[in-house]
Amino acid sequence: MRSDPAEFELVAPASLPKALSLLTENPGAWLPIAGGTDVMVQFAAGKLPARKLMSIWNLPELRHIEILPNEIRIGAGCTYTDLRQNEIIAREFPLLARAASWVGGIANQNRGTLGGNIVNASPAADSLPALLAYDAELVLVSVRGERRIGYRNFHTDYKKTQLSADELVRAVCLPRKYSEYVSYTRKVGTRNAQAISKVCVAALGRLDNGAIADVRIAMGSVAPIPIRLAGTEKILNGRRVDASLLLLARKTAAAEIRPIDDIRSTARYRTAVANNLVAEFLAQLGASGKRDRE
Numbered sequence: 001m002r003s004d005p006a007e008f009e010l011v012a013p014a015s016l017p018k019a020l021s022l023l024t025e026n027p028g029a030w031l032p033i034a035g036g037t038d039v040m041v042q043f044a045a046g047k048l049p050a051r052k053l054m055s056i057w058n059l060p061e062l063r064h065i066e067i068l069p070n071e072i073r074i075g076a077g078c079t080y081t082d083l084r085q086n087e088i089i090a091r092e093f094p095l096l097a098r099a100a101s102w103v104g105g106i107a108n109q110n111r112g113t114l115g116g117n118i119v120n121a122s123p124a125a126d127s128l129p130a131l132l133a134y135d136a137e138l139v140l141v142s143v144r145g146e147r148r149i150g151y152r153n154f155h156t157d158y159k160k161t162q163l164s165a166d167e168l169v170r171a172v173c174l175p176r177k178y179s180e181y182v183s184y185t186r187k188v189g190t191r192n193a194q195a196i197s198k199v200c201v202a203a204l205g206r207l208d209n210g211a212i213a214d215v216r217i218a219m220g221s222v223a224p225i226p227i228r229l230a231g232t233e234k235i236l237n238g239r240r241v242d243a244s245l246l247l248l249a250r251k252t253a254a255a256e257i258r259p260i261d262d263i264r265s266t267a268r269y270r271t272a273v274a275n276n277l278v279a280e281f282l283a284q285l286g287a288s289g290k291r292d293r294e
């Protein structure tokens with residue numbers, strides 16, 4: 001059932017301080033709306049619990065990409081199109097650039113924001129495995145000031161986050177130290193465009209003298225929140241990529257994901273795909289070492 005617009009109030013504060021004051025005056029009363037590509041789906045379905053909407057779409061403070069020597073700071077209000085058009089993101093953060101390129105369709109990429117993807121907290125959200133792999137930190141802001149937390153601690157359970165009622169996500173910070181890593185990302189869905197993933201993976205790896213010196217594997221749609229495969233990473237570090245390692249990695253990955261059956265896929269299919277993606281990534285990582293020696 002569609003919602004009745006007459007029952008809703010919409011305000012659009014002109015600056016970040018004004019938006020934060022509103023959130024503080026009445027915590028929990030105002031629902032921030034950025035691109036609206038998640039909120040308006042709920043609205044259209046008559047399932048939006050909030051009646052007071054606060055647009056943050058036009059806040060310039062959230063729409064800025066700052067390039068610092070050691071990190072890139074991406075405003076939470078940046079759209080997927082903003083991410084796709086940024087040269088540093090394309091060059092140094094290909095996992096995020098690729099994720100931005102396969103969210104929805106072009107209209108969705110012009111409107112949907114990185115902050116909205118994070119706070120909407122879907123386990124299938126496309127940008128989140130990349131943020132885990134890159135060890136992203138989030139800048140949260142309220143009238144009390146800013147606090148910075150590791151993205152890996154932000155989602156605590158299905159659709160649950162560390163965001164307080166008076167806070168906004170201001171920015172996402174990515175350290176500029178992974179550009180020499182082999183990067184691998186895949187989204188497996190029903191189609192390439194306009195499809196929610198059945199499994200998505202973002203992984204980074206680096207070899208030293210033929211052995212794995214550092215590896216980071218993150219997945220979406222295989223647990224209540226996007227996860228790093230910490231157990232699999234642990235058994236891989238220090239080892240050479242060979243057939244026995246691929247087998248061990250498959251087994252370890254299967255044991256640490258918690259996929260479910262739902263309308264998009266089955267736990268069995270998700271497990272098989274997740275294992276194949278881990279193996280494909282490792283094969284590419286191993287092959288990069290052979291190329292370097294040639």
Ligand SMILES: Cc1cc2nc3c(=O)[nH]c(=O)nc-3n(C[C@H](O)[C@H](O)[C@H](O)COP(=O)(O)OP(=O)(O)OC[C@H]3O[C@@H](n4cnc5c(N)ncnc54)[C@H](O)[C@@H]3O)c2cc1C
Nearest residue numbers: 034035036037038039104112113115116117119125126169
């Ligand atoms: C047709 C269609 C296709 C889609 N395809 C994909 C897909 O392929 N992959 C994918 O991952 N997603 C997809 N989505 C979901 C959606 O586009 C993304 O999650 C998008 O990033 C949401 O951003 P937004 O700015 O539109 O969020 P909004 O709808 O504005 O907000 C979403 C939630 O985040 C909160 N929020 C937003 N910004 C902030 C902030 N800065 N601080 C605090 N809270 C905030 C809002 O209060 C709300 O709870 C699709 C949606 C549609 C309609």
